[in-house]
Amino acid sequence: MITVTHRRYVPYAHAHYAGNLVDGAYSLGLFGDVATEICIRLDGDEGLFASYDDVQFKAPVRAGDMLEITGTVVKMGTRSRKIDFEVRVVCRGTEGSAAAVLGEPIVATTATGTVVVPPK
Ligand SMILES: C/C=C/C(=O)SCCNC(=O)CCNC(=O)[C@H](O)C(C)(C)COP(=O)(O)OP(=O)(O)OC[C@H]1O[C@@H](n2cnc3c(N)ncnc32)[C@H](O)[C@@H]1OP(=O)(O)O
Numbered sequence: 001m002i003t004v005t006h007r008r009y010v011p012y013a014h015a016h017y018a019g020n021l022v023d024g025a026y027s028l029g030l031f032g033d034v035a036t037e038i039c040i041r042l043d044g045d046e047g048l049f050a051s052y053d054d055v056q057f058k059a060p061v062r063a064g065d066m067l068e069i070t071g072t073v074v075k076m077g078t079r080s081r082k083i084d085f086e087v088r089v090v091c092r093g094t095e096g097s098a099a100a101v102l103g104e105p106i107v108a109t110t111a112t113g114t115v116v117v118p119p120k
Helices: 025-043
Strands: 003-009 015-017 048-057 066-076 080-093 099-116
Touching: 003 025, 025 048, 025 066, 025 080, 025 099, 066 099
Parallel strands: none
Antiparallel strands: 003 066, 048 099, 066 080, 080 099
């Protein structure tokens, strides 16, 4: 099964809540981009997101985080592709412009969703 990984820096312009927290929808936007690449690689089309079965916000995403976003296709239907998603924080700001690579990535967001590609 195909896995696609994106890496993304979270700009401070996206901080939305106290403590520089980013809104949960930010992770869903990142999942959409990963799903788009999966659809292009599998089907030569950007595809359309049909639904999420489950979304879990397990730990905060903060401005200044470096994220790793993965999507793995777990089921191929005729036109539907079910995908498991995960956002992991791999680097985080400490103070001022100082930042560190985390020894153990933090799993921040997980989801399962379905994309649909057009008929061939
Ligand atoms: C990659 C990221 C992109 C985006 O984020 S795009 C922005 C958000 N998404 C949208 O705007 C999409 C809006 N929705 C639609 O346009 C349509 O709505 C769909 C194209 C998603 C589906 O419509 P239709 O093609 O007419 O569906 P069907 O012919 O009834 O089913 C085709 C396959 O898709 C599965 N499916 C349909 N709806 C859902 C659903 N809501 N959740 C899970 N699966 C769905 C079915 O089962 C079947 O699957 P099987 O081909 O494998 O047999």
